Amino acid sequence: MISRRWAVAAVAAGALLATGACGSGFDENKSTQQSSGPASLQIMIASSGDAETTAVKDAAAMWAKSSGNTANVIPAQDIVQQLGQGLAGSNPPDVFYVDAARFADYASVGALEPYAQTMAGADAFVPGLKQSFTYKDQLYCVPKDSSTLALEINTDLWSKAGLTDADIPTTWDQLTSVAQKIKAKGITPMAIGDTRDRIGAFLVQAGGWWTSPDGTKATADTPQNEQALAYVQSLLKNGLAKYPKALDAGWAGEAFGKGKVAMTMEGNWIRGAMSTDFPNIKYTVKELPAGPKGKGTLSFTQCWGIAAKSKFKTQAQQFVQAMTTADQQLSFAKAFGVMPSRQDAQATYEQQNPDDAPFVEGAKYGQGPVNAPKMDSVLADLDAGLQGLQTGDPKAILQRFDKNAKTALGG
Amino acid sequence: MSAKGIRGNERTAGWIFVAPALIILGLFFVLPILMALWVSLTGWNGQGSPFTSRVPFVGLHNYTALFATDDLARQDFMTSIRNNAYYVLLVVPLQTVLALGLALVLNNRILKGKSFFRTAFFFPSVTSSVAISVVFLFMFANGGAINALLSAVGINGPQWFSDPRGLIHIALDRVGVHNAPAALADHGVLGLTWWDWLSGPSVAMCAIITLVVWTTSGTFMVMFLAALQNLPIQLDEAGMVDGANAWQRFWRITLPQLRPTMFLVVTLGLIGTWQVFDQIYVMSQGNPAKTTLTPAFLSYRTAFRDFDYGSGAAISFVLFLIIVLFTLLQRWLLRERRGH
Structure with missing residues (x-):
């Protein structure tokens, strides 16, 4: 019996030794730079x-x-x-x-x-x-x-709603009023993607952002951000804007391309999607309407x-x-x-x-994405909150983000 | 201890014979596990080797953080445990019953075209799970085959992969409980409220459950079939002579004899379902609203996306413990009872 126990011990020791050996094998070789000659x-x-x-x-x-x-x-x-x-x-x-x-x-x-x-x-x-x-x-x-976000307008639906170039919205108030006119004609006015990568633009227009510019502090719970989310919520609640999911589309560009909505806010990648998948839709691109604190968009x-x-x-x-x-x-x-x-x-x-x-x-x-490490799961959690914005509480979403981000940023 | 004698050299020979297997197991199995265990005790960020002195050793912090700290990491982990528990709870019984049912049908002596059905039932098991997942994505799309079928019989199908509502919540909603009762919403354990724990699998998770039951029951059917074909026919005939009907013969004679196979199938099922990864990775990535997040996927995401390899490894070891516990539990439940 004793010898068997020794054998087991020997195997275990061997495994540990091998771990150590592997470890040294993985060790960084002194970074030898080769600055001349073919690389x-x-x-x-x-x-x-x-x-x-x-x-x-x-x-x-x-x-x-x-x-x-x-x-x-x-x-x-x-x-x-x-x-x-x-x-x-x-x-x-x-x-x-x-x-x-x-x-x-x-x-x-x-x-x-x-x-x-x-x-x-x-x-x-x-x-x-x-x-x-x-x-x-x-x-x-x-x-x-x-890439940046802009406002895409379906020109056929636009004129069908009795709107002209003079009606193209440049402020939140104008956006609300044209959306109401479009809705009155039985057309869904707008598709907005249900993630921070679209809704965040409203935050910028209201003068807020999720984090401080240097990415060291969470700054979601502010009156500006709350105003922005409340505005988006009012669009959703009154049927002036819908998430792609509610329009049976994978993303806002698909709903737009299928002619289900008169407006959407997407980036320049929508050009490629429109010309390959929906070549018959006529549309024009304008800058996003300005918010209380001026123009704002997101850049990628x-x-x-x-x-x-x-x-x-x-x-x-x-x-x-x-x-x-x-x-x-x-x-x-x-x-x-x-x-x-x-x-x-x-x-x-x-x-x-x-x-x-x-x-x-x-x-x-344009405002770039949140620039801070270890935020992936926090931002995924934020997106889950934004998906429920229509019935949710904007302040609660912002506070939840702050709490989670604080842990991730260690501040 | 004098091991010398006529068989004195057998021990050495024995070790030499098993050495190749031991070396391969040690190199590709024991060693990686030990290395992962080490990583789970460190704060390694994935840059360079985890086996240098520059990697901070954090002891059990990665493990305690999963249970003791009230933050997003614990909440995500507990959500993933909840999702996977519902998944296991539905998949294991369903696939076992389905596999046994199919095996019984195929074992029936009067069935014609046996080999055709055997191949048909087994086919999903030998197809790549990624390929099947992609096909299911199309079938469960909002305008896909499943919803087309449902609408043909007048049912407005759900948006399968974007519906985060849990089945139990939906059922409660039907009977008039629209909001969480305060008793459940205000109290909770381990970062989730009781209301969250009791959500049931989401609609999206149900689509994945359907897929997995369909693909794996073929494998287990083959195991049951092999066991059924090995059963002595005399016992069944003796039962007939004693006047037992078909149900009694199945329940009292066939099923007890299948106990070892049942143990195998349930154990393999438990292990496989707690480790579910590829379907989640291909089909949902944890969405919608984290309702298809599972510990295996969370471990991957924590390590490779957040560069928190220590926590990722810790999650996988907790998962390992969960699997061991469940296997021991069902071994105890399926034990031979004496004097019965």
Whole structure:
């Protein structure tokens, strides 16, 4: 019996030893930088489709050829998970897309190299977008493109309701009154997505926001935010706006494309959806109506992140430089319908696509997503609250957010 | 202890024979579990190795936080436990009964085209769960096949994957209880009110339950069928001679003999249902309003989305304990009772 017990102990000890051995195997090798000579860059992208994948691959191949490096573009199925694996294994891709909504999570754990702090030409990017990639006063990465919300109007339904161009709403009051006129004709006036990524625009228009600008404090429970949610609630309660779910649609753009609503508020991605899925709907795009504290919209963006553990940071930065020139941004815009993130490129883009002017204008005052780490579950909880806004208590939703966010932000 | 003798060398030989299995088990099973256990005791944020001195050791904090701190993390965890408990409560009995029923039908001597039905019933089990999940997404879409069928018989089907209402809440609503009674809404345990605990599975969860029952009962049917075909026919015939009817023979003769298989099926069912992940990941990601959040998915989300690998690992170990407890419990319930 004794010897068997010894054998078990030996096996257990062996397993522990192996754990230790593995541990040392995983240990970070002293980051050896290779700043000259040919580099082999791994670039992971969260592609919106074949058009984007092809465009990025082509641009990367061109850069690789002219600079003498190799660049391998990997379109990710689930970039959050694939990056997580790469970072945990100390073997992340050198360059990767970072969504503004996830940026603070990566920056706070030290996964990103703050290369943009010293990058030449970083001033050319839209300040609001740069703010989305700033963590603790450091600009980590440069935005690769931008999207903003605007008001889309179905022109057929608009004239059916007896409205003209002069009726296009520019304030909350006007929005309410045109919505009432549309509703009187038996048409659902508006579809609003039931998430913070749409309803948040009303907060900006009322002069509030979920968190402080530096993302360190939760500031949801304020009179401004309450006013904004109360306004959205009044639209929902009076049948002047509906969530997509109530219109049997997956998102507001689908309800709009099917001609179920006269208005919606979506971003420039609605262009692609309309031309492929609903080519027969005629519509026009305007800036969102202003609230009590002026104009406000939300901006969405991704940046070219460089891994802090990359072996080829110099070459990676050269690659990002090449991907974010004004010309390259404009050719990306043409290839897969995103807006440039550089001010100079945006001006050219606006000239080339005058119909998109409201989206470009929005980029100048757009508010980025909540920029703070460890907020994913708090924001998911907020969305659950906003889904029940029609019958819920706006103040309770805001207070609940503050309570949860305080724990996450540790303040 | 003198182990020497004529069989003295057998022990060494035995160890050598089992060594390959032990090494593989140790390397790919014991070792990862030990490593995960270590991670669950740390505040590792997923950057670099968790086995360096720079990773903060936090002791049992990740575990106590799941039960003792009144915050969102505990609330999410308890919500996921609630959802999964309702899921297990419905899936395990339904799939066991369905599997047994199908096996009994296939075991019937007068059934024609047996192999066709056997294949048909077994087919969902061998198909990829992701593929089936996607097909079910289409079937349960608002304008999908299920709602089309329901509307054909005059029922206005629910918006399956966007309806967060619990079945028990809906039932109470029907009988006139529209708002939570104060006694249930104002008191609670572990971060959820009693009213929340008693919500029942949501409509969205019911769609997933249907899918899982349909896909897994085929596997368990095969197990029951194998057991049924091994039963001695003489006992059944003896029952007939004694004048027992079909129901009595099934209840008193067949079913008791199936006890080991029943134990296997229920155990595998419990383990599988507490670990449900792929259907949730593909179909709902925990939505709507967290009613399809399960511990396995929450563990994944905490680790890979919030970079809180310690908490994520802790959730998976709590899940492991829950599974062990339930398995022990049903082992005790299904034990052979003497003098019966």
